[in-house]
Amino acid sequence: MKNPLLETFQTKYNSAPFDFIKEEHFQPAFEELVRQAxxxxxxxxxxxxxxxxxxxIEALAYSGSQLDIVSGIFFNLNSAETNDEIQKIAQEVSPLLTEFSSKISQNEELFRKVKAVYDNTPSENLNGEQQMLLNETYKGFVRSGALLGEDEKNTLKDINIELSKKSLQFGQNVLAETNAYFRHITNREELAGVPEAILAQYEAEAKERNLDGYVVTLQFPSFVPLMKYAENRELRREISIANGQKSFKNNEFDNQKLIREIVQLKDEKAKILGYTNYAQFVLEERMAKAPEKVETFLQELLAKAQPYAEKEIETLKELATKDGIDELQSYDHAFYAEKLRKQKFDIDDEELKPYFQLDKVQDAVFGLAKRLFGLKFVETTDIQKYHPEVKTYEIFEDDAFKALLYTDYFPRAGKRAGAWMTSYRSQFKKHGAxxxxxxSVVCNFSKPMGDMPSLLTFQEVTTLFHEFGHALHGILADTTYPNLSGTSVKWDFVELPSQFMENYCYEPDFLKSFAVHYQTxxxxxxxKIEKISSSKNFMEGYQTMRQLGFGLLDLAYHTKAANVDDIKTFETQETEATNLYPANPETALSPSFSHIFQGGYSAxxxxxxxxxxxxxxxFQYFKENGIFNPDIAQKFKKLLSSGGTVDPMELYKSFRGSEPKIESLLKRAFGDQQI
Incomplete structure (x- = not known):
């Protein structure tokens, strides 16, 4: 059988040949490419x-390049366009890849050579990027068990294989639960308060299922507006519980047992490698360095945010009391927060959506990238795609081709929820080329319907800017080695460009340049623009407490593995200090906390x-000198293009002239807030 994954791609820019790839190509391709690697x-x-x-060191960095490319294609499809067959293949190839990785990291003769180079190469013989690659390669082997005895190496290999299987299963369970639930509603009065545009979306969903009336799902564009606008409190409670019970129902997709197994395996892995717990193992390679520093950081923010958050909730309680609600619950929050936001700022998401047409917002993002970094985006139709809704763009810098971009914006059954940036191949240089x-940027926005284009809530506008910030990290990459390129940086540094880009959404002059009604x-x-800008810190105390709750729960799972028995009890105890509403005994966050049990955010x-x-x-640096300041933009571009070739703190100091100050965040979040 001719297999396009095992041949040189005869496509423009050697892009993925999606038109010719079939599911049956993947398994043999992985087996052959592992053999070649x-x-x-x-x-x-x-x-x-x-x-x-x-x-x-250099030969190792460039090895397995085709395996990396095919892995990128396959696992991106598994996230954005999966099916039963792909999920089945994923369960088989994940252990294969993990075993291959373990074979490399535990190859004694290979490590002997790496160690010889590490011990005997004077630093003056290498440039900065080469020295970083040498250090990271050596540490990678040590952290993968190269210094362990044979029995421990075998145990570690088994643990890694089991973790890959269980993490994959965790995500598949969450996706299955998300897709399985829908609420069919025939009486329009049950949806009182829900805007017409959202009702049309619910109606279209019902028609797709050959049903009359309306259908609400747990997909983000369906779930969030329901919680925000539905006056029917019982319906809000029902949908909220359904969302909070994903993989927490003692059925075939329940993740509680998997969580305990994943946490225990990670803890065992850390201890075999000589660490006290998994968080210590992970954080050694982050800017934060240690669990104690993370705990201190989170607790400091908690102390600052709590008074603001409690005042915010008191204000919402006063509103709810007028509706006869004695005790505000978590499923009331979005509804009354939206009411308060409209009162304070006269802002209604549905009223604003016609001004945020997806195409116009994307044009604004592209325009910002051109103004700051000199990038030009040109849509192209001669790149093969994995789904008709995907669009492709050539990116140019100084008229030279710089990168290829895929955008995939709408929800479907084979796509996981949320928004993310990923890559199909990393930038690198070899033999002068x-x-x-x-x-790729992947989101889940509302689809166009009839003559109505895709319209975004303001939160979705910031989501697009966020993911595009990640994309810029990959697009602007200018490094020699693929494993130091783009987003291959310390994990607690990787969110800088994404969150930085969100700031522009609140700048009045810039916002005015693209907030245009799609019809008139x-x-x-x-x-309205001034109110959007002023509303940036609305409910910032609550949002901060929520994020801190996630962070503290994550840290607890990876420092207290021995205490994880009953998932609900553990979660309640570890998030108690950040909870602003009564805990609901019917729901739990952990069984669908994919960031830490499937994704890369563990600890x-x-x-x-x-x-x-x-x-x-x-961004404060830009604000002080002009938000489009070309000199500062060039310094930020240098930070992004450097990838993981420089220690992130040194990279940041080169850009800013000093270490970052927590006061900048506190000032932005709470300095001018009037509750």
């Missing part, structure tokens, strides 16, 4: 010449708030 490793090991940076990156062409009024969820300190401090 193992042969490349064998060649490094069997090289009779003395170990050098070039024939060991610059291999350009292929980047009317620009959103100065008054790292704090990094969202950590990066907020960085982005607040960075």
């Amino acid at each position: 193992e042969a490349e490793i064998d060649a490094i090991v069997e090289n009779p010449e003395a170990p050098t940076f070039e024939n060991v 610059d291999h350009c990156p292929h980047i 062409g009317e620009v959103l009024s100065d008054e 790292g969820y704090y990094s969202y708030k950590w990066a907020e300190v960085l982005d607040a401090d960075a």
